[in-house]
Amino acid sequence: MGSTASLPKFRDETYRDDFSFRNSEQSVLRAPFPFDKDSYMYAVNMELHQRTGQLNSAFNEPFDVDEHYLAEMRDRALVLDEDPLRYQSLPHMEMAGWDTLELLMTHKSQSYPESFSLTRNGHDWHWINRPMGIDQHFRFGDATTLPYSPLEYITRQAQGDYVVLDERQGNLWMDAGMVTTQADWSLDFDIGMNFYEWHAPVPLAHEKGIFDRALKYLLAVQQSNPARRLNWTMTVNPRLDTSPENFHKWGPENTHVTPENVADKLFLRIELQSFWRLPRSNALLFPIRCYFLSMRDISTVPKWGARMHRVLKTLPPELASYKGLDNFRQTAVDWLSQHDDGQPTTPGAQPD
Amino acid sequence: MMSTTQYASFKSRPLYGTLSPVSATAHLVVAEGEGSEAVKTLVASASAEFLDNATLIYAKGSGPEDATDAMQALGFKRFHTSATATASLPRLNAALDRLRMGTQIYLTGNESALSLFVKACADAGQDYQGLQTEHHGSLARRMQCVHCKGITENVTTQPAECAHCGLLLLVRDHYSRRIGAFQGVNINAEDPADVPAKEEMF
Amino acid sequence: MSINAGIDVIVSDVVEVNSLIKRFHFKRADGQQLPAFSGGAHVVIEMEDGEQRRRTPYSLMSSPFDTTDYQVSIRRDDEGRGGSLYMHREVTTGMAMKISYPANLFPLDLRARRHLLIAGGIGITPFLAQTDQLNRLSADLELHYGVRSPELGAYLPELNASLGHRLHTYYSDEKQFIDYDELLTRQPVGTHLYVCGPSPMIDATLNSARSLGWPEAHIHFEHFAKSPPGEPFVIELANSGLSVEVGREQSMLEAIEAAGVDAPYLCRGGACGQCETKVLEYDGELLHEDHWLEDDEKARGQKIMPCVSRFRGKRLVLER
Structure with a gap:
């Protein structure tokens, strides 16, 4: 990693109200499509977080910035204006906030030097975020020199949710986070919980021992070996903020999918989760980055269209219910069937 | 994730034992x-x-x-x-x-x-x-409304009304020790006209 | 990169602290800054000792906020397998070496209202980094430091300067000993206890804390086991199809690595669980030396920690 990528032109679009979010053709092809075979079940699908062979992919840089950057940051600011509880940090997590700020600033300025720059002179740091028009001098370790706490400051400038996990007693504790693009879980409710507790509502996986193995893997993540995995669900309309807090507002949209609108109204919501050991706090940073692909976007890649059809069709019912797909699963399967030729698909998730 | 399924047991639920004297100062x-x-x-x-x-x-x-x-x-x-x-x-x-x-x-x-x-x-x-x-005693739950954040005491029915904002809430099997409450989430958001009957549950 | 990726360093200084202890300074070979770390973290130092490659963990004692160099203090152990002897005899300023990224198996619980630190001898080293970190956080702390004599008490002047009345010393030559029961009875609620030192000191502290009713979550200890020297033996590695001889002063893990088989590790001291290996077959006695496996697991004989444990008998087959 650590190339000098140029950023694309940022789209002027929304994740609410008129939902003007769209993917460019490039943006579809670089998405981290989560299915590497024609069916889906939980697995501890962890791997090292490093660049893959593909030229333009979401795995190119440690913290991917794409054409949706500015729109996503605008949406985050709107969410926080309405509900400041979406960012929280328990008192012992301030050092982890500085660690996160350093990690993000360092990688962004290395990955995209035309857009971001970080200059350090001892504890006096100078940060420039050109896309957002930010030019900030501050003192590392002194929160009064920033407009927000270090974790809130930097995550208002970085796509994806950020959860910070404290490690104690052989477990991980969700003790801080910035969570505005979540697939229906509440930071305000889950903050302070350990790894097993915050996963309590997930069906099947506890019994399969998935969480025991995943936790053991995560505890071994050190500074030298950041890891990643993919997760997914589906969302009606490209709404980043599908929070339980606002479920009574967006829930009705789950019933608005019809055979006529499913192609453009229903989205595969991909989560690129990564895991980073933070140096001074020994905490683990857990970024959860969301990518949207509409059913029509998916159908433009023949392998993905066929595979999406097969995965949705064979998904175990309790998983479909847990992921909240019951209202529209059949409609999606019906529409996708025209993009499935029934032939075997090639191994791996990448387009042919 | 929202679901109306009830799970028999869950990992965030507090487990209670039996008090017994131990060596302590x-x-x-x-x-x-x-x-x-x-x-x-x-x-x-x-x-x-x-x-x-x-x-x-x-x-x-x-x-x-x-x-x-x-x-x-x-x-x-x-x-x-x-x-x-x-x-x-x-x-x-x-x-x-x-x-x-x-x-x-x-x-x-x-x-x-x-x-x-x-x-x-x-x-x-x-x-x-x-x-x-x-x-000992009642299993009535303290419930936090995930929407308005108000706490409703002594919840015994499923679903239950939030004492603060009035939304009809599913009392989930998800518990926060920090808040000291179970989570309540609007049960009929997808179709507000569908009002499920309340059952005595806790 | 892998979990065991290393950093190329140059030994930038070697300082004789007292008749038993030397301090080693490392800078990055490429001139860059080293990674920051948290108080209590260790690095594993690779030593090319003749034919043998040793990897031994040592606590970082320098300030976690100073990334220009790392410092470790090593006490010479004339009875050990030779790692400390190699460091004392062979390592000099200017030498190129390889160390691991820092990992922390003895972290501070930053929720604590108060940190009570108990050190014995060379067990002081993680606390040097931790007290530096805690001082910056203006945290409430007290350090109790037991050593044989003022002459052998490494870093006493430095600790006196940084901690003042919060430092309490005990010299065993002068018949001064920590009264654990008294100390652990007067701590306010929310105190966390940390102990690092020789096994008898750790055992005494833990026994006292537990019998006084301290909850486990408030008790922290660093118990690096040592792989003791012992009779040579042979292990068969089923997955790799190799047969490997473990030398008198070699650990099983070192022998496995020397045979070219990659095995995960973090602590190399029987504490972190990463190198846990399945025992497929054995005829003899497994000599468990770790603090990771439960007693019943050790008795069942299906798992072993090759970083510290040994074997005596006819045949041992491991899943590696």
């Missing part, structure tokens, strides 16, 4: 309502010295029984009494402030009272894993 017992039964059994099985450095905080609670006299008669070195678990919290916090490490803490009462007691101990810096708990 001092003992702090906090009881609500029918938890008085657990206190009697605890004292009966303890050594004679147990009471010499033990404190009991007893809240009568909302039930019909009043075990205040019986609790006082047990002979704790220090004894405080309150009308309800909530009313007992200032004295509990004061007692926690004075505690030294090596004090074993025993908590008993109904689900709501236990939620409050465990939270008070955690706020004082005592890790919850070192606490002993025993449940």
